[in-house]
Amino acid sequence: MCGIVGYVGARPALDVVVEGLARLEYRGYDSAGVAMLADGALATAKRAGKLVNLREALAEEPLPAGTLGMGHTRWATHGAPNDRNAHPHTDCAGRVAVIHNGIIENFAALRTELEEGGHKLRSDTDTEAVAHLLEDELKTTGDLAEAMRRVCRRLEGAFTLVAMHAGDDDLVVGARRNSPLVVGVGDGENFLASDVAAFIAHTRDAIELGQDQVVELRRSGVTVTDFHGRPAETKAYHVDWDVSAAEKGGYDYFMLKEIAEQPRAVADTLLGRIGADGRLTLDEMRISDQELREVDKIIIVACGTSYHAGLIAKYAIEHWAGLPCEVELASEFRYRDPILSRSTLVIAISQSGETMDALMAVRHAREQHAKLLGICNVNGSTLPRECDGVLYTHAGPEIAVASTKAFLTQLVAVYLIALYIAQVRGTKFGDEVFAMIQLLAKMPEKVDEVLGTMEPVRALARSLADEKSVLFLGRHVGFPVALEGALKLKELAYMHAEGFAAGELKHGPIALIEPGLPVIVVVPPRSRAVLHDKIVSNIQEIRARGARTIVIAEEGDTSVEPYADTLIRVPAVPTLFQPLVTTVPLQVFACELATAKGHDVDQPRNLAKSVTVE
Numbered sequence: 001m002c003g004i005v006g007y008v009g010a011r012p013a014l015d016v017v018v019e020g021l022a023r024l025e026y027r028g029y030d031s032a033g034v035a036m037l038a039d040g041a042l043a044t045a046k047r048a049g050k051l052v053n054l055r056e057a058l059a060e061e062p063l064p065a066g067t068l069g070m071g072h073t074r075w076a077t078h079g080a081p082n083d084r085n086a087h088p089h090t091d092c093a094g095r096v097a098v099i100h101n102g103i104i105e106n107f108a109a110l111r112t113e114l115e116e117g118g119h120k121l122r123s124d125t126d127t128e129a130v131a132h133l134l135e136d137e138l139k140t141t142g143d144l145a146e147a148m149r150r151v152c153r154r155l156e157g158a159f160t161l162v163a164m165h166a167g168d169d170d171l172v173v174g175a176r177r178n179s180p181l182v183v184g185v186g187d188g189e190n191f192l193a194s195d196v197a198a199f200i201a202h203t204r205d206a207i208e209l210g211q212d213q214v215v216e217l218r219r220s221g222v223t224v225t226d227f228h229g230r231p232a233e234t235k236a237y238h239v240d241w242d243v244s245a246a247e248k249g250g251y252d253y254f255m256l257k258e259i260a261e262q263p264r265a266v267a268d269t270l271l272g273r274i275g276a277d278g279r280l281t282l283d284e285m286r287i288s289d290q291e292l293r294e295v296d297k298i299i300i301v302a303c304g305t306s307y308h309a310g311l312i313a314k315y316a317i318e319h320w321a322g323l324p325c326e327v328e329l330a331s332e333f334r335y336r337d338p339i340l341s342r343s344t345l346v347i348a349i350s351q352s353g354e355t356m357d358a359l360m361a362v363r364h365a366r367e368q369h370a371k372l373l374g375i376c377n378v379n380g381s382t383l384p385r386e387c388d389g390v391l392y393t394h395a396g397p398e399i400a401v402a403s404t405k406a407f408l409t410q411l412v413a414v415y416l417i418a419l420y421i422a423q424v425r426g427t428k429f430g431d432e433v434f435a436m437i438q439l440l441a442k443m444p445e446k447v448d449e450v451l452g453t454m455e456p457v458r459a460l461a462r463s464l465a466d467e468k469s470v471l472f473l474g475r476h477v478g479f480p481v482a483l484e485g486a487l488k489l490k491e492l493a494y495m496h497a498e499g500f501a502a503g504e505l506k507h508g509p510i511a512l513i514e515p516g517l518p519v520i521v522v523v524p525p526r527s528r529a530v531l532h533d534k535i536v537s538n539i540q541e542i543r544a545r546g547a548r549t550i551v552i553a554e555e556g557d558t559s560v561e562p563y564a565d566t567l568i569r570v571p572a573v574p575t576l577f578q579p580l581v582t583t584v585p586l587q588v589f590a591c592e593l594a595t596a597k598g599h600d601v602d603q604p605r606n607l608a609k610s611v612t613v614e
């Protein structure tokens with residue numbers, strides 16, 4: 001949830017750190033702060049609100065220049081989002097500074113112990129306890145890394161910690177448990193960050209840290225141990241995108257850029273997965289064909305938009321692979337008693353690979369001996385490491401908090417998995433699988449076509465900016481699309497928006513319909529005649545009650561014309577692929593409407609891009 005940057009090198013650390021924070025602000029923007037070490041003294045600056053407030057404060061009162069520093073952008077958990085609770089936090093003497101992402105669950109007991117021992121804590125955060133614990137440990141060890149290891153052994157919960165000590169101007173120490181931290185390896189300089197985006201302008205060489213590891217970052221190199229000081233294994237990798245991918249590239253918002261990138265993202269996710277013979281090869285699956293043949297049930301776990309991708313996956317898996325498939329909100333999964341066995345395949349979908357609810361669901365499934373497959377967009381993140389296999393989406397970095405291109409690529413990934421299982425288990429003939437793959441390969445063009453026709457959708461969105469509520473209806477795979485449309489509108493426009501299965505409407509929600517209420521309806525292809533005709537009836541039912549109907553229907557579908565106050569056309573594609581084209585207008589709609597209301601669509605209020613607490 002929070003963004004963390006650490007730097008040691010030869011450049012002005014403040015510039016490196018603040019530039020890194022700007023790239024991590026999507027992770028949290030309740031407050032921002034930095035700590036610099038110069039001439040044996042630590043100096044900090046912090047401000048509530050977005051990074052711009054900190055920049056203004058630094059312009060008014062510059063910090064001493066140094067070449068070692070760290071910074072933090074916060075999504076508040078413990079303590080209000082004010083200056084006092086902003087990170088970094090320091091010890092009593094102001095010689096140790098700490099930043100933190102996660103939640104230290106035993107902080108209350110630690111705080112009491114520290115106060116009884118004479119420490120004066122100045123904030124309401126769980127983090128500050130760590131600065132004072134380090135202060136105590138440094139008295140006996142004199143070594144910040146060893147002090148950090150000792151402190152970490154006492155902490156419960158999830159944390160990434162980064163600390164500096166006035167006594168060593170060549171050392172930044174990091175630690176991680178259940179929360180992301182990557183090392184950037186440079187020449188005479190090294191970096192720590194929650195996400196490679198923070199240092200990608202300086203180096204593309206990274207090291208993935210494992211669970212319960214402590215890293216010592218010096219100008220000359222990087223040392224990693226476990227919490228007991230034993231040398232730890234790490235994984236080095238090269239980041240396959242560059243700094244331009246993490247910049248707006250002329251767009252006003254990252255979200256606009258990411259919506260526009262969808263045809264390329266869909267194409268990249270298909271790349272290399274369709275063999276010359278038309279068969280699918282999913283090398284990184286690391287689950288053998290024999291194991292897939294033994295699977296008797298699939299459970300999908302995910303949150304938010306990724307959960308909606310999971311709901312669509314269910315239709316594809318049951319239809320093509322002929323396997324029962326359940327879809328579960330990751331945050332609920334481990335609190336009931338899901339029936340899992342060695343022949344259950346659990347698929348966890350997460351753009352970031354760091355969502356704590358998804359990680360805890362994966363761990364729960366692991367304990368029950370299920371096989372685990374991750375769908376993830378971020379190389380080096382935690383989720384792929386905890387699964388038996390992974391299918392990476394190739395959306396590139398998604399910076400806007402609202403997920404767009406990641407969602408479309410997750411859909412491609414689930415189609416590939418469903419078709420692959422069908423191929424392996426023989427639930428569809430080879431030529432049927434081949435025909436679907438051919439159609440899937442055409443989807444980037446179709447998404448591009450949709451993007452070319454969005455001006456009327458933008459105009460519609462602007463005209464509805466003062467509405468209080470919008471409903472979304474769909475059937476079959478159109479139902480999760482309706483949920484996704486409503487989620488986008490809620491998170492960006494802060495409006496009441498709800499998605500319903502159109503058939504459920506008459507069981508209660510139809511009471512919400514009143515004259516003029518905008519209702520967006522996703523119409524299935526005409527080829528699914530029964531579904532299609534039923535939703536056309538549903539449109540008539542709501543229109544009869546005064547709703548303003550906004551209908552998304554495939555080209556050539558004239559049957560909806562008499563009942564649509566506004567008609568949005570999408571290309572005709574196979575039913576299961578339809579979410580790839582029907583979601584796009586809903587993304588554009590939400591983005592434009594929120595912008596018309598004056599909202600920052602990249603950083604909606606109260607949210608953070610990766611939710612690393614439960």
Ligand code: M6R
Nearest residue numbers: 304305306350351352355402403
């Ligand atoms: O990184 P993840 O895919 O695990 O994130 C899951 C949700 O937090 C995320 O999709 C969220 O719902 C988005 N902000 C929606 O746009």
